[in-house]
Amino acid sequence: MAFEGLADRLQNTMQKIRGKGKVTEADVKEMMREVRLALLEADVNFKVVKNFVKKVSERSVGQEVMKSLTPGQQVIKVVKEELTELMGGEQSQIAVAKRSPTVIMMVGLQGAGKTTTTGKLANLLRKRYNRKPLLVAADIYRPAAIKQLETLGKQLNMPVFSLGDQVSPVEIAKQAIEQAKADHHDYVLIDTAGRLHVDEDLMGELKDIKELTNPDEIFLVVDAMTGQDAVNVAQSFNDQLGVTGVILTKLDGDTRGGAALSIRAVTEKPIKFAGMGEKLDALEPFHPERMASRILGMGDVLTLIEKAQTNVDSEKAKELEQKMRTMSFTFDDFLEQLGQVRSMGPLDEIIKMLPGANKIKGLNNVQVDEKQISHIEAIIQSMTSEEKQHPEIISSGRKKRIAKGSGTSIQEVNRLLKQFEEMKKMMKQMSGMQQKGKKKGMPFKFPFM
Ligand SMILES: Nc1nc2c(ncn2[C@@H]2O[C@H](COP(=O)(O)OP(=O)(O)OP(=O)(O)O)[C@@H](O)[C@H]2O)c(=O)[nH]1
Numbered sequence: 001m002a003f004e005g006l007a008d009r010l011q012n013t014m015q016k017i018r019g020k021g022k023v024t025e026a027d028v029k030e031m032m033r034e035v036r037l038a039l040l041e042a043d044v045n046f047k048v049v050k051n052f053v054k055k056v057s058e059r060s061v062g063q064e065v066m067k068s069l070t071p072g073q074q075v076i077k078v079v080k081e082e083l084t085e086l087m088g089g090e091q092s093q094i095a096v097a098k099r100s101p102t103v104i105m106m107v108g109l110q111g112a113g114k115t116t117t118t119g120k121l122a123n124l125l126r127k128r129y130n131r132k133p134l135l136v137a138a139d140i141y142r143p144a145a146i147k148q149l150e151t152l153g154k155q156l157n158m159p160v161f162s163l164g165d166q167v168s169p170v171e172i173a174k175q176a177i178e179q180a181k182a183d184h185h186d187y188v189l190i191d192t193a194g195r196l197h198v199d200e201d202l203m204g205e206l207k208d209i210k211e212l213t214n215p216d217e218i219f220l221v222v223d224a225m226t227g228q229d230a231v232n233v234a235q236s237f238n239d240q241l242g243v244t245g246v247i248l249t250k251l252d253g254d255t256r257g258g259a260a261l262s263i264r265a266v267t268e269k270p271i272k273f274a275g276m277g278e279k280l281d282a283l284e285p286f287h288p289e290r291m292a293s294r295i296l297g298m299g300d301v302l303t304l305i306e307k308a309q310t311n312v313d314s315e316k317a318k319e320l321e322q323k324m325r326t327m328s329f330t331f332d333d334f335l336e337q338l339g340q341v342r343s344m345g346p347l348d349e350i351i352k353m354l355p356g357a358n359k360i361k362g363l364n365n366v367q368v369d370e371k372q373i374s375h376i377e378a379i380i381q382s383m384t385s386e387e388k389q390h391p392e393i394i395s396s397g398r399k400k401r402i403a404k405g406s407g408t409s410i411q412e413v414n415r416l417l418k419q420f421e422e423m424k425k426m427m428k429q430m431s432g433m434q435q436k437g438k439k440k441g442m443p444f445k446f447p448f449m
Pocket residue numbers: 108109110111112113114115116117139142145192193194195249250251252253274275276277278282
């Protein structure tokens with residue numbers, strides 16, 4: 001797993017500060033010492049680390065944190081925001097030329113993953129963006145390079161433009177674009193040969209292709225496993241060629257994360273995609289925020305907190321918590337809570353944002369049945385207020401009435417009653433655990449999951 005060491009260390013550090021009701025400058029200093037070491041150990045560029053630590057420290061001892069009611073959590077929020085910023089802030093989209101085709105050059109060191117990524121990108125462009133790419137075999141140097149791209153083309157059932165290995169890459173690129181226009185391709189992906197940034201002749205060839213084809217994107221393909229070196233190479237490629245974006249490959253491997261965390265800051269070029277495996281569908285648009293969240297092991301809980309802050313009435317939330325503690329939680333409360341949670345967005349989206357959700361197997365595939373939720377609401381609405389307060393009085397006669405009133409079945413009513421009991425039991429356990437200071441490990445399950 002990528003980022004494992006870094007993630008572990010950062011999460012441990014965050015754990016220490018999370019629950020603090022008061023955060024002193026000394027706490028921040030201590031935390032930042034650990035963050036600094038964690039980043040350096042992950043092979044992040046030292047200047048980048050220095051800058052990052054400075055920014056987080058300044059913000060953490062500032063008003064926004066110290067004066068807040070939950071300073072520990074605010075510090076973590078600052079760390080996450082700065083990590084996101086470090087990786088580019090907003091997600092960066094792929095270019096679209098005003099007039100088709102959009103021309104993309106793939107460049108980078110030998111073995112970085114250019115050819116594979118050319119195939120993956122073509123696949124993604126077709127699948128997600130409904131585009132019609134043309135793959136161009138412009139690596140005339142490595143034996144079997146053309147064959148490799150042609151094989152990918154076959155697997156994808158996409159055309160590959162090639163003129164063999166006796167024609168110059170500049171000429172190949174030029175003719176490929178003409179062909180693309182004739183065949184109405186809207187993207188041209190030029191796979192170039194791997195080369196060293198210090199090889200002047202070969203770098204000159206890339207400049208010639210650039211001059212002639214005027215590409216919309218020059219993607220530098222970078223092997224994330226190479227850490228610090230990748231960053232130096234990237235800087236050199238960028239200086240000579242002016243790349244427009246970076247594609248990080250092999251993020252599925254056990255990279256320490258240095259490249260992912262420094263490359264944007266050093267080159268000031270966005271990371272646009274991430275390769276997550278050898279298969280042709282293993283390329284994802286790069287989301288700085290999600291990556292930061294993943295590194296900090298928090299799912300997307302901050303968005304969740306913000307959503308909750310904007311959607312849930314805090315007085316009511318407090319009242320609800322009190323009820324959970326004292327076990328006086330009723331079906332009325334349940335209905336209200338259901339409404340509040342639903343107002344935050346589609347439930348399966350919300351569940352994915354829960355911390356630790358990435359560690360629970362199968363959770364990514366949870367399907368929340370919205371219809372079932374409506375049934376639950378209907379059942380509760382068909383209860384009398386006495387039944388809602390004291391569900392234990394619901395006899396089989398009453399169940400029949402409720403089922404009829406809500407247009408559901410007795411089985412469904414039974415199931416809800418049972419699940420409600422279980423939920424109350426779980427709440428009791430959870431609030432007991434929280435009081436002992438242990439918050440981890442208790443997966444919360446809504447009855448409609
Ligand atoms: N695990 C993993 N392997 C990858 C990824 N991307 C590429 N590879 C592998 O890396 C190796 C090199 O990939 P290529 O696409 O041939 O690299 P290249 O940059 O075209 O290499 P040259 O043309 O020789 O410069 C292959 O074995 C790929 O399967 C990735 O995201 N994850």
